[in-house]
Amino acid sequence: MERRHHSQSHSQRQQRRNHFSSSSSSSNQSRSNNRFSFPKSSSSSANDVHDRRRETREEKQEEAIVGTCPFMCPEAERLQRQRLRDLAVFERLHGDPRNSSPALAVKKFCRTMSAKEVRASDVRPLPVLEETLNYLLSLLDSTEHPFEVIHDFVFDRTRSVRQDLIMQNIVNDKAINMFEKIVKFHVISHHKLRSSCSSSSISPLHYLNLEQLTKALTSLYNLYEANRSSKPIHEKEAEFHSFYVLLHLDSNGQPVGESLSLWFRHVPSPIIKSKEMWFARQALRYFQMGNYRRFLSTVAAEASYLQYCIIEPYIDEVRSLALCCIHNCCYKLHPYPLGHLSKVLMMEESDVELFCNAYGLQTCIDEVGNKLLPTKQTTFCRPKGGLQNYSFLGFQQLGRQIEL
Secondary structure, eight states: OHHHHHHSOHHHHHHHHHHHHHTHHHHHHHHGGGBOOOOOOOSSOHHHHHHHHHHHHHHHHHHOOOOOOOSSSOHHHHHHHHHTTOOOGGGOBTTBTTOOOTTTOOOOOOTTOOGGGSOGGGSOOHHHHHHHHHHHHHGGGOOSSOHHHHHHHHHHHHHHHHHHHHHTTBOSHHHHHHHHHHHHHHHHHHHHHHHHSOTTTHHHHHHHHHHHHHHHHHHHHHHHHHTTTTOSSOTTHHHHHHHHHHTTSOTTSSOOSSOHHHHGGGSOHHHHTSHHHHHHHHHHHHHHHTOHHHHHHHHHHHOOHHHHHHHHHHHHHHHHHHHHHIIIIIOSSSOEEHHHHHHHHTOOHHHHHHHHHHTTOOOEEOTTSOEEEOSOOOOOOOOSSOOOOOOOTTHHHHTOOOOO
């Protein structure tokens, strides 16, 4: 990272700084036609929705500013945080908590910020925001720190990126691309936090990540709507809309936005008919019906990697239902082969044995070496301390590298 800082000459940095400061006034006029509001979804009538969108658009146009900060972090903030030793581990120059550089420091999220309270010099323009986001996402490949540490830093700094975009009311295709990357970060974190965190810390981390995932998705959907006239349906829009449906699998969990019945009214017909949305609706239907066979087989056959990352927390819940049904109904007369149970649960056979043991069920081996689940066991019970993470057949092929 330090090499990256030194590779940019002093004259280049000065030229870039002068460019943003001198072009501030002209940029306001040239970009005013490319500004729209972030329309809020509503369950009211169509006229009310249009009225609210028009009012929001006018307010946004009045408040929006054009940032001129040429760095990932405003210089004043960087110097202040150096004095206060408020530098994240990724921002420290040579590990010094009192020293950073423009190539390392990234603007923190500030909850109370509004366009009226900030100076243009403290807000990053679109090119700088793109550079900042790409830098932040490159940290996800780091192996020097636990994922929780990386997530904490990227989580906060991407909120700041979103904040600068919204304050400037940037809603073009580049903004859509940036929000899609941020949503991907939160979706993949949904999976990685579950894999890396202990059972005691997974709940608050997941809750905070899920909260920001929902907010980022809402902003992304509004961006899609704001650009309907130039592009009716965006390339990845169907998959990103399917995430909202999959986040409603747990009807007893934290509420996620408005109800699906209201939300579907705003979704364009081509999105509803897409294969991504078809999969999400089928998965939701099978989950709510308790049809574990169809749910697991559909996930294995149809889910994308990102869709699986959202579904994964519910996989073991469905497997638990399946094991309960099989134990109570399916093998009273004959032992149940673990090889067949492996295919039903979409698990490696070695994991199936551990899974059964976690529920108080013992396995045995027949005369030819096949592992079986014996009949009439009375020790079946749900584990109180939670389950370990088990494999999902096909996930290795599913989990190909996702380019953020």
